[in-house]
Amino acid sequence: MNQYVIETENLTKKYDGPAVVDGLNLHVPAGKIYALLGRNGAGKTTTMKMLLNLVRPTGGRITLFGEASAAFDKKNYYRIGSLIETPSFYENLTAWENLEILARLRGRHRRDEIEHALTAFNLDREKKKRFRDYSLGMKQRLGLAAAIMHEPELLILDEPMNGLDPVGIHEVRSYLLQLCREKGTTIFLSTHILSEIEQLAEVIGVMDQGRLLEETGLQELYRHNRRYVEFEVSDVRRASLVFERLFGISDYAVTGNGTLRLYEQLQRRAEINRGLLTEGITVSGVSVGAGKLEDYFTKLVGGEGIG
Numbered sequence: 275m276n277q278y279v280i281e282t283e284n285l286t287k288k289y290d291g292p293a294v295v296d297g298l299n300l301h302v303p304a305g306k307i308y309a310l311l312g313r314n315g316a317g318k319t320t321t322m323k324m325l326l327n328l329v330r331p332t333g334g335r336i337t338l339f340g341e342a343s344a345a346f347d348k349k350n351y352y353r354i355g356s357l358i359e360t361p362s363f364y365e366n367l368t369a370w371e372n373l374e375i376l377a378r379l380r381g382r383h384r385r386d387e388i389e390h391a392l393t394a395f396n397l398d399r400e401k402k403k404r405f406r407d408y409s410l411g412m413k414q415r416l417g418l419a420a421a422i423m424h425e426p427e428l429l430i431l432d433e434p435m436n437g438l439d440p441v442g443i444h445e446v447r448s449y450l451l452q453l454c455r456e457k458g459t460t461i462f463l464s465t466h467i468l469s470e471i472e473q474l475a476e477v478i479g480v481m482d483q484g485r486l487l488e489e490t491g492l493q494e495l496y497r498h499n500r501r502y503v504e505f506e507v508s509d510v511r512r513a514s515l516v517f518e519r520l521f522g523i524s525d526y527a528v529t530g531n532g533t534l535r536l537y538e539q540l541q542r543r544a545e546i547n548r549g550l551l552t553e554g555i556t557v558s559g560v561s562v563g564a565g566k567l568e569d570y571f572t573k574l575v576g577g578e579g580i581g
């Protein structure tokens with residue numbers, strides 16, 4: 275099997291003005307959770323709609339499940355579960371009735387699946403309530419229940435945490451992780467809130483103004499979030515030589531005029547400080563800190579940053 279469940283090549287969408295999705299090359303690996311992160315208007319929803327054949331691309335190619343086809347294959351509707359924008363259901367029907375209609379439309383009416391979907395998103399106790407009386411969070415949870423009910427191989431979820439309270443976010447996160455771990459479901463989700471995906475996604479794509487700025491693994495991202503010890507010194511060049519030659523440290527960065535950041539060397543800071551002094555380098559400050567993922571993203575998208 276192809277290693278990617280979703281792959282796009284130069285995927286582009288233009289309406290009247292400049293491209294809102296601009297030459298996107300996405301690689302969503304099988305059995306992983308991939309988060310598309312971007313500010314409002316970055317083009318995330320449009321991208322997802324193109325993957326689902328709801329919006330026609332202006333250019334580029336989409337490969338789903340390793341099969342490049344000129345037209346969207348209808349059987350994908352059975353293999354994919356999706357939640358795009360605000361979920362819509364019949365207002366005067368209950369959650370069960372709504373899911374039942376959907377299940378029949380999919381040609382797969384199984385009471386156990388409906389029951390499971392409602393229980394998974396804590397809607398099993400609201401059996402009599404009609405959709406019109408649902409809160410925003412409950413509507414969102416019903417949208418998620420509808421997306422997972424037929425046990426799809428791929429989930430495409432646009433802002434799945436929308437409208438959920440912190441407990442709801444935690445529950446949905448745990449459920450998605452479990453789906454991925456136990457069933458091998460591939461999950462492609464979008465968000466503009468960084469903290470929502472930190473304990474969830476394994477791969478992250480950062481999108482801004484229609485472009486994919488970065489596509490990277492979580493481990494790589496954490497490099498930007500590591501703890502460090504920062505030295506303020508009289509001579510940066512000579513201090514780097516001390517780090518490398520005396521202490522065998524190559525994992526450091528020059529972060530400013532006269533400052534160097536050493537990663538993962540917290541316990542050795544006194545020893546390193548002494549080494550610098552012995553070599554005649556004045557140390558005017560030593561501080562410990564952690565790179566913030568938020569700062570990294572702010573730098574990446576420029577200016578305002580992300581949630």
Ligand code: ATP
Pocket residue numbers: 289290294312313314315316317318319320321466
């Ligand atoms: P949000 O988090 O706010 O939903 P997003 O990243 O999902 O943002 P999109 O909804 O894909 O972004 O919108 C990307 C850009 O495309 C926006 O500037 C939007 O105004 C524009 N856009 C979306 N749909 C249309 C349309 N049907 N006609 C014209 N422009 C559109």
